[in-house]
Amino acid sequence: MDRRNFLTTVGMAVGATFIGGNAKASENVEMMGILIDTTKCLGCRSCEYSCAEVNKLPEPSDDSDELYKSLRKTSENSWTVVNRFEVNGNEIFVKEQCMHCAQPACAAACLTKAMYKTKEGPVVWDGSKCMGCRFCMISCPFDVPKFEYFSANPKISKCVMCWERLEKGELPACAENCPTEAVVFGKRSDLIHEANRRIYSESDSYVKHIYGEHEVGGTGVLYLSSVPFEKLKFRNDLGNDAYPELTKEFLYAVPVILTLFPAFLLALSNSTKREKSLTESEGGNGH
Amino acid sequence: MESFYYVDIFETKGIEYLLVIGYLIVLIFFWHVLSKPEPSLQRAEIFRQIRGALSQWFSLPEGYYYHQGHAWVLPVENNLVKVGIDDFTQKFLGKTDKIHLPAVGEKVKQGEKGWQLNFENKNVDILSPVSGKVVEINNDIINRPELLNLGPYTDGWLMKVKTDRPKSVFKNLLTGKLALSWGENTIDMLQEKMSSTNELGLVMQDGGLPVLGFAKIISPDKWDVLAKEFLMTE
Amino acid sequence: MGTKRKSFSFFASEFKKFFKFFLSELKPKGKILTPFNIITGIIMLTGAILLVIRFAFGLGTITNLSQDYPWGLWIGFDVITGVAFAGGAYVLTFIVYIMRVEKYHPIIRVTVLNGFLAYVFYAGALLLDLGRPWNVINPIIGNSFGVSSVLFLVAWHFLLYMLAEFIEFSPAAAEWLGWKKIRKVLTTLTLGTVIFGITLSTLHQSGLGALYLMAKSKIHPLWYTEFIPILFFVSSIFAGLSMVIFEGSISHKVFKHRISHEIHKSHNDIVIGLSKICAGAMFVYIFLKALVFIHGKQWIYLNSGWGAWFLIEIIVFVLVPCFLFIKGYQSKKINLIKISAVLTLVGIILNRLNVSVIAFKWYEAVRYYPTWMEIVVTLAVISAEIWVFRWIVNRMPILSDMPDWAKRQDQLGEIEIVTQKTESSKWKVSIT
Numbered sequence: 012m013d014r015r016n017f018l019t020t021v022g023m024a025v026g027a028t029f030i031g032g033n034a035k036a037s038e039n040v041e042m043m044g045i046l047i048d049t050t051k052c053l054g055c056r057s058c059e060y061s062c063a064e065v066n067k068l069p070e071p072s073d074d075s076d077e078l079y080k081s082l083r084k085t086s087e088n089s090w091t092v093v094n095r096f097e098v099n100g101n102e103i104f105v106k107e108q109c110m111h112c113a114q115p116a117c118a119a120a121c122l123t124k125a126m127y128k129t130k131e132g133p134v135v136w137d138g139s140k141c142m143g144c145r146f147c148m149i150s151c152p153f154d155v156p157k158f159e160y161f162s163a164n165p166k167i168s169k170c171v172m173c174w175e176r177l178e179k180g181e182l183p184a185c186a187e188n189c190p191t192e193a194v195v196f197g198k199r200s201d202l203i204h205e206a207n208r209r210i211y212s213e214s215d216s217y218v219k220h221i222y223g224e225h226e227v228g229g230t231g232v233l234y235l236s237s238v239p240f241e242k243l244k245f246r247n248d249l250g251n252d253a254y255p256e257l258t259k260e261f262l263y264a265v266p267v268i269l270t271l272f273p274a275f276l277l278a279l280s281n282s283t284k285r286e287k288s289l290t291e292s293e294g295g296n297g298h
Numbered sequence: 299m300e301s302f303y304y305v306d307i308f309e310t311k312g313i314e315y316l317l318v319i320g321y322l323i324v325l326i327f328f329w330h331v332l333s334k335p336e337p338s339l340q341r342a343e344i345f346r347q348i349r350g351a352l353s354q355w356f357s358l359p360e361g362y363y364y365h366q367g368h369a370w371v372l373p374v375e376n377n378l379v380k381v382g383i384d385d386f387t388q389k390f391l392g393k394t395d396k397i398h399l400p401a402v403g404e405k406v407k408q409g410e411k412g413w414q415l416n417f418e419n420k421n422v423d424i425l426s427p428v429s430g431k432v433v434e435i436n437n438d439i440i441n442r443p444e445l446l447n448l449g450p451y452t453d454g455w456l457m458k459v460k461t462d463r464p465k466s467v468f469k470n471l472l473t474g475k476l477a478l479s480w481g482e483n484t485i486d487m488l489q490e491k492m493s494s495t496n497e498l499g500l501v502m503q504d505g506g507l508p509v510l511g512f513a514k515i516i517s518p519d520k521w522d523v524l525a526k527e528f529l530m531t532e
Numbered sequence: 533m534g535t536k537r538k539s540f541s542f543f544a545s546e547f548k549k550f551f552k553f554f555l556s557e558l559k560p561k562g563k564i565l566t567p568f569n570i571i572t573g574i575i576m577l578t579g580a581i582l583l584v585i586r587f588a589f590g591l592g593t594i595t596n597l598s599q600d601y602p603w604g605l606w607i608g609f610d611v612i613t614g615v616a617f618a619g620g621a622y623v624l625t626f627i628v629y630i631m632r633v634e635k636y637h638p639i640i641r642v643t644v645l646n647g648f649l650a651y652v653f654y655a656g657a658l659l660l661d662l663g664r665p666w667n668v669i670n671p672i673i674g675n676s677f678g679v680s681s682v683l684f685l686v687a688w689h690f691l692l693y694m695l696a697e698f699i700e701f702s703p704a705a706a707e708w709l710g711w712k713k714i715r716k717v718l719t720t721l722t723l724g725t726v727i728f729g730i731t732l733s734t735l736h737q738s739g740l741g742a743l744y745l746m747a748k749s750k751i752h753p754l755w756y757t758e759f760i761p762i763l764f765f766v767s768s769i770f771a772g773l774s775m776v777i778f779e780g781s782i783s784h785k786v787f788k789h790r791i792s793h794e795i796h797k798s799h800n801d802i803v804i805g806l807s808k809i810c811a812g813a814m815f816v817y818i819f820l821k822a823l824v825f826i827h828g829k830q831w832i833y834l835n836s837g838w839g840a841w842f843l844i845e846i847i848v849f850v851l852v853p854c855f856l857f858i859k860g861y862q863s864k865k866i867n868l869i870k871i872s873a874v875l876t877l878v879g880i881i882l883n884r885l886n887v888s889v890i891a892f893k894w895y896e897a898v899r900y901y902p903t904w905m906e907i908v909v910t911l912a913v914i915s916a917e918i919w920v921f922r923w924i925v926n927r928m929p930i931l932s933d934m935p936d937w938a939k940r941q942d943q944l945g946e947i948e949i950v951t952q953k954t955e956s957s958k959w960k961v962s963i964t
Binding site for chain 1: 303307311314315317318321322325329333
């Protein structure tokens with residue numbers, strides 16, 4: 012069985028475990044992920060079309076030439092976009108979407124648990140609870156969540172790794188429809204193995220770095236590239252610490268302060284009270 | 299961090315907050331328990347004895363209305379009241395030589411100087427507890443000032459006053475439980491004064507009954523200043 | 533005295549009486565068509581219309597918010613700066629009720645009122661910024677507690693703090709309504725709510741800074757630091773007190789007819805005392821900033837436009853006012869102190885806007901600036917707050933003296949406390 016079939020089978024097998032929805036109950040559910048190999052991407056944008064179709068979004072424009080003239084970002088109506096880069100005379104296409112971080116900043120930021128990380132991997136948004144506070148947008152290092160600014164009942168829009176399809180045992184639309192298998196879905200640990208295998212077996216074709224392996228504490232979506240990632244406008248200044256860790260010290264301190272301050276203030280007020288009553292009784296009538 | 303399994307680093311936060319809320323509620327009760335006054339050794343013991351002695355000694359009968367300047371008011375009828383000075387004052391100051399009362403028909407004002415008591419070389423003012431017109435003065439007490447000490451609430455009444463605004467007058471007077479609180483407060487003041495001038499020995503030797511006119515004993519030459527403090531006439 | 537059980541009809545009639553009284557009090561006192569009223573009235577009307585559009589058609593219709601700039605003027609100014617300005621309440625309640633420095637007692641009521649109104653209106657302005665405001669119930673009633681979120685903490689603290697401030701302010705309302713027993717109960721709660729309020733304030737003033745901890749990659753390194761919460765907390769001390777000085781001087785002139793003799797007499801002393809505290813807090817803040825500067829190795833960023841802007845914010849709007857406060861305190865020049873307070877307020881606005889808007893996504897080509905409509909709505913919120921403040925001050929004993937029965941309640945309360953402190957052996961009364 013060659014690599015291609017192996018991965019598809021593994022992906023389908025794991026996907027099949029989602030049927031019945033028992034996956035959530037188990038503690039040791041391994042995170043799923045997506046591997047995007049930019050050396051294999053042709054820029055056909057069929058991922059964009061299938062994403063739009065499956066998620067009931069407006070169909071993307073046909074005019075790829077026009078679109079590739081500038082760098083696009085995802086929006087509330089297109090949850091994934093492909094951008095074209097020219098590096099050393101070569102065309103490189105990069106598919107962008109939510110990174111489905113292992114420790115998502117957006118999920119930690121959400122105060123109603125509308126944005127949450129499932130054990131299986133995808134970071135999902137639940138409209139029934141969202142207040143539209145947009146704190147997830149502030150916190151996300153990749154600026155992924157998008158807000159409907161012109162709606163009376165605005166949604167937060169982003170890629171959810173086709174969560175509903177996964178529960179039915181299907182693959183994410185982009186992974187299923189990629190003609191060159193540049194986008195592959197599977198267990199994150201397997202994807203890391205595969206990525207490393209590719210890097211070291213075809214070492215001329217790849218930069219020796221899997222983007223997303225350690226960035227911001229590890230992301231569900233991993234990238235391989237033949238050129239340094241900065242050239243593809245990937246941010247390399249995000250650090251390897253998970254973003255929720257940045258607020259950890261503050262949030263851990265809160266119960267401590269709630270414990271210490273009232274006790275300290277009570278003690279302080281007690282001590283100043285005693286002084287006052289003594290001076291009162293020595294002086295004149297107390298009032 | 300192992301990034302193949304999802305770990306929620308804020309998993310216990312919810313329970314922690316509940317614990318803190320519980321703690322804050324318990325803290326209120328804990329503080330009440332701790333702030334009950336604890337007797338502090340010997341000093342408390344001494345004061346307990348003094349207090350025991352003093353408390354049987356200083357009377358504030360029911361039915362009378364007291365002014366913070368240690369004068370009392372007894373309603374007679376309609377707007378007519380009887381006025382005098384209380385038990386504490388007569389014991390504090392001792393036997394007076396002469397009493398200067400306002401003349402009949404004169405007006406007195408609540409909280410302002412009402413009348414004067416003369417002692418040897420010093421004079422003590424007493425604040426009037428009511429506002430109104432003096433309609434009668436006690437002639438007996440002019441001739442026999444010792445009545446003040448013998449019956450401060452009965453024979454030692456000083457004058458009868460017709461109050462002009464009874465409701466507002468009584469608003470500023472103490473009676474019942476409030477009067478008792480005020481009495482305790484006066485005793486506290488006394489205790490502080492006595493401890494500061496180190497006259498504890500004197501009080502205890504007698505078995506608890508301080509001498510008449512003990513203001514002079516606490517402060518022999520400046521007792522009128524001390525009186526002004528208690529009678530609020532400074 | 534009286535029966536313990538009160539019938540339903542009694543409560544109903546009491547409520548009707550109160551309602552009628554309240555409605556009659558809604559009639560404005562004084563001239564209606566003053567320039568101030570007209571201008572703020574127009575602003576509020578325009579603001580209301582704009583808000584209808586915003587709720588019907590979405591936030592984007594009247595704001596310049598975008599996918600890159602999710603938070604703009606309303607959050608950056610109304611909520612974050614406004615709450616910093618309300619910091620006077622927790623500082624002054626600490627000084628007056630915990631440290632028992634009676635000098636500042638005269639202004640405690642107006643400061644608590646200002647704090648309460650500020651939170652109601654500015655945290656209320658937050659509701660205007662939400663995409664789905666009706667879902668704000670969710671993190672409150674327990675439908676879903678996002679405990680990992682700093683915003684969850686901030687939201688809850690806002691709510692609890694508003695409650696605490698309301699209880700602290702309520703004795704004044706009880707005095708206005710003549711509810712004597714209720715007022716007594718409320719004053720016993722004062723110490724507890726003050727302690728609670730100070731704790732909460734510490735946490736949410738720093739919490740507002742903690743909101744930006746996860747925006748590490750987006751805020752300019754001169755303004756981003758792990759110590760943002762502490763810097764916000766310390767600066768809220770002198771921000772709040774400067775606002776007390778500023779509002780105090782305005783109220784002094786506008787509400788001359790209501791100011792009690794006590795406040796009038798002590799006003800200058802209070803201002804001078806406050807300037808001392810502000811100078812002290814600013815001194816500490818400057819050194820904290822220096823600490824953070826060194827910790828973050830921020831000197832490498834100084835040689836740029838942003839560096840210059842950073843230095844202006846610190847030097848012109850923190851160092852200079854600190855110096856002016858000291859000078860004003862020493863020479864007892866009230867006007868100098870007032871100027872310094874204004875400078876401080878501008879400095880706080882700058883600092884908060886820098887972190888939330890100006891230095892946020894500083895590297896983007898297209899920057900955010902508020903539309904005139906956002907500004908109008910902000911001004912409308914402020915106008916509404918001033919109107920409510922004026923209504924309350926003109927009727928309740930905030931700047932004016934307490935009614936006499938309230939004063940006596942306090943005095944007798946003190947006597948009871950003093951006598952309770954001694955031993956349990958009850959004082960006997962000899963009855964003649």
